[in-house]
Amino acid sequence: xxxxQILLDRNVVDPEPLEAARHRQKVSGxxxxxxxxxxxxxxxxxxxxxxxxxxxxxxxxxxxGLDAQFLMLFLLKTIYVYGQETARQxxxxxxxxxxxxxxxxxxxxxxxxxxxxxxxxxxxxxxRWSLTDLGRxxxxxxxxxxxxxxxxxxxxxxxxxxxxxQSIANxxxxxxxxxxxxxxxVLPPGxxxxxxxxxxxxxxxxxYGAPGNGKSxxxxxxxxxxxxTIFIPYAVHVDGQIxxxxxxxxxxxxxxxxTGADGPEAAAAVGPQDPRWVRCRRPVILTxxxxxxxxxxxxxxxxxxxxxxxxxxxxxxxxxxxxxxGRQRVRPQDLLNRWILPLERRVDFLTLHTGKKLQMPFDxxxxxxxxxxxxxxxxxxxxxxxxxKFHMAAPTREEYETIFFRVCDSRNIEVPPEILPYLFGxxxxxxxxxxxxxxSRFLMDHVVARCHFVGETPALTLELLCEALQxxxxxxxxxxxxxxxxxxxxxxxxxxxxxxxxxASD
Numbered sequence: 001x002x003x004x005q006i007l008l009d010r011n012v013v014d015p016e017p018l019e020a021a022r023h024r025q026k027v028s029g030x031x032x033x034x035x036x037x038x039x040x041x042x043x044x045x046x047x048x049x050x051x052x053x054x055x056x057x058x059x060x061x062x063x064x065g066l067d068a069q070f071l072m073l074f075l076l077k078t079i080y081v082y083g084q085e086t087a088r089q090x091x092x093x094x095x096x097x098x099x100x101x102x103x104x105x106x107x108x109x110x111x112x113x114x115x116x117x118x119x120x121x122x123x124x125x126x127x128r129w130s131l132t133d134l135g136r137x138x139x140x141x142x143x144x145x146x147x148x149x150x151x152x153x154x155x156x157x158x159x160x161x162x163x164x165x166q167s168i169a170n171x172x173x174x175x176x177x178x179x180x181x182x183x184x185x186v187l188p189p190g191x192x193x194x195x196x197x198x199x200x201x202x203x204x205x206x207x208y209g210a211p212g213n214g215k216s217x218x219x220x221x222x223x224x225x226x227x228x229t230i231f232i233p234y235a236v237h238v239d240g241q242i243x244x245x246x247x248x249x250x251x252x253x254x255x256x257x258x259t260g261a262d263g264p265e266a267a268a269a270v271g272p273q274d275p276r277w278v279r280c281r282r283p284v285i286l287t288x289x290x291x292x293x294x295x296x297x298x299x300x301x302x303x304x305x306x307x308x309x310x311x312x313x314x315x316x317x318x319x320x321x322x323x324x325x326g327r328q329r330v331r332p333q334d335l336l337n338r339w340i341l342p343l344e345r346r347v348d349f350l351t352l353h354t355g356k357k358l359q360m361p362f363d364x365x366x367x368x369x370x371x372x373x374x375x376x377x378x379x380x381x382x383x384x385x386x387x388x389k390f391h392m393a394a395p396t397r398e399e400y401e402t403i404f405f406r407v408c409d410s411r412n413i414e415v416p417p418e419i420l421p422y423l424f425g426x427x428x429x430x431x432x433x434x435x436x437x438x439x440s441r442f443l444m445d446h447v448v449a450r451c452h453f454v455g456e457t458p459a460l461t462l463e464l465l466c467e468a469l470q471x472x473x474x475x476x477x478x479x480x481x482x483x484x485x486x487x488x489x490x491x492x493x494x495x496x497x498x499x500x501x502x503x504a505s506d
Contacts, residue, residue: 003032003164007042012050017041031169051165054279055158055231057272059099065155066237068107073142074152075104076113076131080139081149085128086120095151095234095275105129113138148242148306151234154276156358159236159245162277163361166230166317169202171282173225181225185214186399186406186437198388199225204343204366208374209392212438215369216286216323218392222367223284223319229254230317231277235306241352243298243307247314251280283318285311289327293338300353312348315364325370325377332377336385339366343385394435397424407440411448413460422462427469430479443468 004022007013013021013036021035028035033051036042058064061071075090084090087101094101108114113135117128131139178192178199198205199222207215234246256279273279287295291311299308312320326332342348342362350358374383383389395403401420408415428435444460446468451458469478 003167006161006164007036007050010050012046013041031167033170051170053165054271055154055162055274055277057097057274059097061100061103064096064100064152065158066152068104070237070240071100071104071152072108072111072113073138074149075101076108076135076139077142077147078149079114079129079131080136080143085117085130086126087129088126093150108135146242146306147304148235148244151246152276153235153237153242154233154274156236156238159233160359160361162231162233163316163363166228167202167363168282168317168365169200169363171200171226171228173199177225177227178222181221182218185217185221186395186402187214187218188393188399194390195222198390199365201388202363202365203388204368204386206374206386206389207367207369207392208372208389210394210434210436211371212436213392213394214437215392216321219319219321219323219367219369220284220286222365223282226282226318228282229256229279230282231273232280232283232317233277238358239352239354239356241307241354243309245309245314246278247309250283250285250311250314251278252283253278254281255279281318283315284321285315285318286321286323287311288323289329291322291328291330291335293330293334296338298350298352307352310350312342312362312364312366313350313360316361317363319365319367321367321369323369325368326372333379333382336378336382340385395437397435400424400435400437400440403437404440407444408460411444411458413444413447413458415460416462418462419460419465422465426479431473431476433473433476439472442472446471 004013004018008015008018017036017039018041021032021039021041024035024039025032028038033047037044037047061068064071066074075094078084078090078093082089082093084093087098087105090096090101091098105114109116111134112132114129115132117130120126120128173196175192175196178196182192182195205219207219209215232246232251235242235244237243256273296310296312298310300306301308322335328335339348343366346362348360348362350360352358368386370377374389404420405415427433443465447460447464448458450464450467466478466480
C-alpha cells in the first residue's frame, strides 16, 4: 500500500492535493512526503507522527488481524510443543497479549480442546490449562500442516503498511552523519557531497574499480550513517502460510528512543508496542559470489512446512550490498533482469509452493560492488536502472601515505624514513603492481605476524617489508633496495584519531 493511499484512508489528505503532490514529485524529485509538506497538504509534524507510529499491541483476537481458527490451532500447537500451562507463559512465547490468550483458551474450552487443571500456587487467580485428548489430536494435525511455533505472525497487509511508514526514503542522511560514518576512510575531496544525494534517494548505487580500494568498506559505512530505527516482524502470515522475516544474524534489536529525543521517532504516539514486532536498526546485509537466482525466492522447508524469507526481503528498510558483482554463479544480466521490476516499482513478486504469487516490499538501498568495468556486466538498460555510479580509483601517493601512517599508528609501529620512498621509488615501478588502499593493512598484518612468531615486539624494517611484499605479488621478484638509494622521509600526514580502524578494503 503506497503512502498516498494510507493518508487517503485516514482522511489526512484529499485526492486533489495528493495528485498535486505527485505531480510536484515528478517535476522536483524527492519523496512524496516532501512534496506533500511543500504544498501544504499536510504539516511536517502530522506526517512525522504518522510515519513514526509503532505497531499497536492488540488486546483482542480480532485486533491481531489473524483468523480465529488459525489462532486457536497456533495456541494448541504451542501448548503441545512447549508444555506451557498459563496464559502468561503462552504470552511470553507467542508475543500475544494475555487477554488474547485467555479469549482463545475460553473458545478452545468450549470446543473441549483444553481443560482447566486448577489454579497456580504463585498466583491463585491464574488458571493452569492442559490439552484434552481431542486437543492433542488437533495439535498433532496442525503440526503436520505447519510446524512453526513461537512468536505469532502478523498479517502481510500490516507488514506492507509498516514498511511504507518506515521507508528507507524517509531516512535523511546529513553531511555531518555521512562524514562521521566515513571518517575512518581516506577519500578524495567532494566524496560526501556526491554520495549524500545517492543515499537519500534510496535508489540503486554502483561502486566499481580495482580490488582493494574501499568499495565494500564504503558500502558498509553507508549503513552506519542511518539513525532511524524500524520494526521487523518475527513472521508474516498470508493464505495460511507463514514466512519468517526476523533473523537475529542480520537484524540488530535496539531500545526505543528516549523520551524527549529529537527526530521523527519522537513524534510517535505513546502506547504499548505489539511484541510480534522487533525494533531494530536499519539492517545491512551483504552477499557475494554465492548468490544465485534461487536464493532470491522464498525457501520452503518440506519438513517444517513454513518459509524463510530471502536475504533481500530481510534487508527491507535497510541496505542490501551485492558484493563481487559479476562473480556470482548467475550471469549479471540475468540478475538485473530478475530485479527490473523491484528496482523500479519497489515491490517484488514471490511465489508460494501452492502457486500463489505474493507482492512483497522491495524498499531498500541496493548497492552493487564490482571489480569489472560496468559495460562488461550489463547493457544500457541495466545501467539506466542503477542511477548512481561511483568509480573507486586507486589512491594518490598522498592518500596512500595517510593510510599507511594510520595503519601503523593503530598498531603503535614507527615508520622508518626509507619505507615509503622504497615503495614508490622502487617496488611499485619495478614490479608494475597497482597501488591499492588495501596494501597498507596487508603488509602490516604480515609484519606483525612475523614479529609475533619470533617473539619480538612488532616493528617495521625494510627487510620485514620486503618479506611481506613477497606475499603481495606472485611470480614477481621483489626488488632489493640498493645501499646508496635515497632515504628521504616524506612529509608525515596529520596523525589520525586512533579510535577508528583506518584502512579501506574490498
